[in-house]
Amino acid sequence: MSLRDDIKAISGQDVMLCFQCGECSSSCQMAGYKGFSPAKLIHSIQLGMEDVLRSRIYELCLHCFLCSVRCPQGLSFPDIATALSNITVRRYGPGKIEKMFLDEITNKGFLNPATFALKTFGFSLPKYAGLKGLKAAPIIFERGNVRRELVEEVRRVAREG
Ligand code: SF4
Ligand code: SF4
Structure with missing residues (x-):
């Protein structure tokens, strides 16, 4: 199956409908970063x-x-x-971000979107925020709020797929 057929089967998106108007890339806040462009990728x-x-x-x-x-x-x-992410994992196995995602949810039982997003860009929360006191925040949050049974349940789902 070709990549575009695979994408259509997973997401219902037919990339052949794109006529390269460029509207997506001109709207995108990430366009240009490391050469990223949705229109170019399509x-x-x-x-x-x-x-x-x-x-x-x-x-x-x-x-x-x-x-x-x-x-x-x-x-x-x-x-x-x-869909591309699914296809890549299927063909080549998990990459850095998928591994980080799995580590995060199997260790903590939940995903903190803010800290996870910073980590994926290589920032640490205290360094990014510039406040040393913030170092304590994730520890307090983890120790205070994570329910052990939730962590076990997430680990079970990750193990059994
Ligand atoms: S270039 Fe982007 S906005 Fe234009 S048709 Fe293709 S996907 Fe849609
Ligand atoms: S490509 Fe992603 S980041 Fe860029 S506008 Fe579309 S959804 Fe937003």
Whole structure:
């Protein structure tokens, strides 16, 4: 199955509908960062270039959905990015971000979206915030709020898939 057929089967998104108007990329807050561009990525998929999987550049999409509400063809890039992520894991195994995600939920039983997002960009929360006192916050939060049974349940789901 070609990459574009795989994407369609998983997400229902037909990348061949894209006519490269560029509206998505001009709306995207991540466009230009490390060469990321939703329109360019879709074009590569249309051309059958499968190296977008190994590069994992689609992981830069923040899933804000701004591009999808503006796309004249009704395409949803975040859904395409999610499909690409699924296909990459299936073909090549989990990457750095998927491993971080699994570590986070199997160790803590939950995902803190704010700290996880910072970690994926290589920031530590105290360094990013510039406040030493914030170092204590994740520890207090973890010790005070995590229910052991929830952690065990998440580990069980991760183990059994
Ligand atoms: S806005 Fe839609 S049609 Fe235009 S380039 Fe982006 S995905 Fe393609
Ligand atoms: S959903 Fe992703 S690709 Fe679309 S505008 Fe937001 S960050 Fe950019």
